[in-house]
Amino acid sequence: VNSRPLREDAGLLDIYLRVLDDQRNEFTIPGHKRRADLLDEGLGRLVDGDVPLFGGLDTIKQTGGALRRAEMRAAAFYNAEWCRFSTGGSTHANQALALALGRPGDVVIASRSLHRSMLLGFVLADLLPVWLPTRIDDATGLPIGTSPNDVAAALESNPAAVAVILTEPGYVGTTSDLAVITELAHRYDVPVIIDQAWGAHFGAHPELPLHALAYGADALVTSTHKLLVGYSQASVAAARTERLDRHRLDRGFEATETTSPAGTILASSDASRALIETRGVELFSHVLSLVRHARERLRDEVAGLLVPDENTFPSHRFDPSRLIVQLAPLGADGVAIERQLLERGLSFESADRDTLLPIITVADTNESVNHLLDHLIPALESARGEPRELLPALSWRVNPVQVLSPREAFFARHERVESAKAIGRVSAELVAPYPPGVPVLAPGEVVTAELLRGLLDVARSGVRIAYAADPTLSTIEVVA
Numbered sequence: 242v243n244s245r246p247l248r249e250d251a252g253l254l255d256i257y258l259r260v261l262d263d264q265r266n267e268f269t270i271p272g273h274k275r276r277a278d279l280l281d282e283g284l285g286r287l288v289d290g291d292v293p294l295f296g297g298l299d300t301i302k303q304t305g306g307a308l309r310r311a312e313m314r315a316a317a318f319y320n321a322e323w324c325r326f327s328t329g330g331s332t333h334a335n336q337a338l339a340l341a342l343g344r345p346g347d348v349v350i351a352s353r354s355l356h357r358s359m360l361l362g363f364v365l366a367d368l369l370p371v372w373l374p375t376r377i378d379d380a381t382g383l384p385i386g387t388s389p390n391d392v393a394a395a396l397e398s399n400p401a402a403v404a405v406i407l408t409e410p411g412y413v414g415t416t417s418d419l420a421v422i423t424e425l426a427h428r429y430d431v432p433v434i435i436d437q438a439w440g441a442h443f444g445a446h447p448e449l450p451l452h453a454l455a456y457g458a459d460a461l462v463t464s465t466h467k468l469l470v471g472y473s474q475a476s477v478a479a480a481r482t483e484r485l486d487r488h489r490l491d492r493g494f495e496a497t498e499t500t501s502p503a504g505t506i507l508a509s510s511d512a513s514r515a516l517i518e519t520r521g522v523e524l525f526s527h528v529l530s531l532v533r534h535a536r537e538r539l540r541d542e543v544a545g546l547l548v549p550d551e552n553t554f555p556s557h558r559f560d561p562s563r564l565i566v567q568l569a570p571l572g573a574d575g576v577a578i579e580r581q582l583l584e585r586g587l588s589f590e591s592a593d594r595d596t597l598l599p600i601i602t603v604a605d606t607n608e609s610v611n612h613l614l615d616h617l618i619p620a621l622e623s624a625r626g627e628p629r630e631l632l633p634a635l636s637w638r639v640n641p642v643q644v645l646s647p648r649e650a651f652f653a654r655h656e657r658v659e660s661a662k663a664i665g666r667v668s669a670e671l672v673a674p675y676p677p678g679v680p681v682l683a684p685g686e687v688v689t690a691e692l693l694r695g696l697l698d699v700a701r702s703g704v705r706i707a708y709a710a711d712p713t714l715s716t717i718e719v720v721a
């Protein structure tokens with residue numbers, strides 16, 4: 242067990258803590274100067290920990306170089322040549338990479354179960370996606386990523402493609418065979434970009450998958466605030482520069498990053514990296530044992546429940562720290578269970594009719610996990626109903642007919658029509674059940690009857706339909 246204070250391995254965290262203890266008179270923004278308590282105690286507490294990058298962790302002229310040093314330590318962790326810490330989430334980092342890839346009108350080969358942030362990156366950069374289908378595991382109905390054969394075929398028919406872009410792991414923790422896919426893409430000298438928002442802990446423990454660059458990818462983006470200990474919005478982008486241009490990466494990153502980054506967020510990415518480098522094995526042994534315990538209790542105490550683990554999926558292609566509870570064989574309704582547990586102060590990362598995803602992290606304990614199970618297990622028992630077939634969620638089954646590029650459709654003149662009249666028209670908007678935030682309908686794609694029926698079913702089941710101009714889907718915005 243490493244008991245050294247984390248600040249010794251995370252320079253930004255060290256400076257952050259020193260600034261908090263310091264009574265400097267700052268004549269810089271933010272305007273609250275961490276003295277908003279002079280105006281109102283509640284406001285004071287709100288801004289207490291808000292140390293900016295400029296005028297906080299470093300001077301406005303960046304004379305200290307503290308951020309650069311922290312980014313270089315993260316680059317070393319990833320064995321990367323380029324690394325930047327974002328305060329705009331993996332949303333910003335994904336879009337930064339999209340802006341660094343090609344030229345307007347260039348083709349990218351991308352997984353259709355990508356996150357909406359990357360698809361909007363295609364709008365910003367005017368990239369034309371050639372979509373790769375999401376493969377489904379027959380036994381569970383869960384997505385298992387992209388098949389290398391699909392990537393090979395797409396590379397063969399799109400020799401001018403400027404990147405292969407995948408989301409790894411997918412939302413339930415499964416991954417594609419990245420080593421094979423990167424090898425294939427590199428034969429064409431095409432860079433592989435990985436949205437690893439849900440894999441900030443990858444590489445921290447021998448039982449976890451490696452991070453994407455270790456499988457040969459050219460760039461990755463990860464949300465340190467998701468499965469590590471970053472502050473909300475903290476994200477890291479790292480890249481090798483053999484097939485990517487360092488200056489384009491910087492330009493893409495700067496294009497939409499704020500000029501007033503929160504030092505708190507940046508220091509938390511540094512601390513996240515230091516935490517897994519110094520204590521990763523110890524902490525994730527603990528997380529893995531908590532998750533195994535949770536699976537055992539669920540299986541033992543709720544007959545018929547399906548709780549996949551690393552043996553369910555192809556070897557080394559699942560994050561064993563992810564707990565997935567599949568309800569279809571039990572006939573229970575996940576949205577109703579979520580509602581019931583919310584009333585007791587327990588929430589899930591995701592709950593739809595068929596699947597519950599409680600997130601267990603380094604911040605959990607035996608007590609916190611048993612507390613969840615003590616409420617969840619009786620709720621599952623009492624929700625038992627008619628067993629249902631294991632069907633993949635709509636988000637994993639999208640197979641779009643693309644008529645216009647995402648950018649053309651985004652900026653096209655559009656009109657709002659009743660959804661029944663939208664069938665056969667070209668969508669101007671992006672519609673994504675959330676979570677997982679995968680666009681089921683994207684700008685430039687045809688609204689089909691099947692898709693609309695699917696989205697209405699998802700909405701009726703109690704899942705939020707995000708980003709639609711009309712979340713009830715009575716109307717849809719289509720290209721005029």
Ligand SMILES: Cc1ncc(COP(=O)(O)O)c(C=O)c1O
Binds near residue numbers: 332333356358436474
């Ligand atoms: C696969 C994936 N990529 C990117 C993002 C965006 O991450 P952030 O919330 O850090 O902006 C998410 C968010 O859920 C995601 O699931």
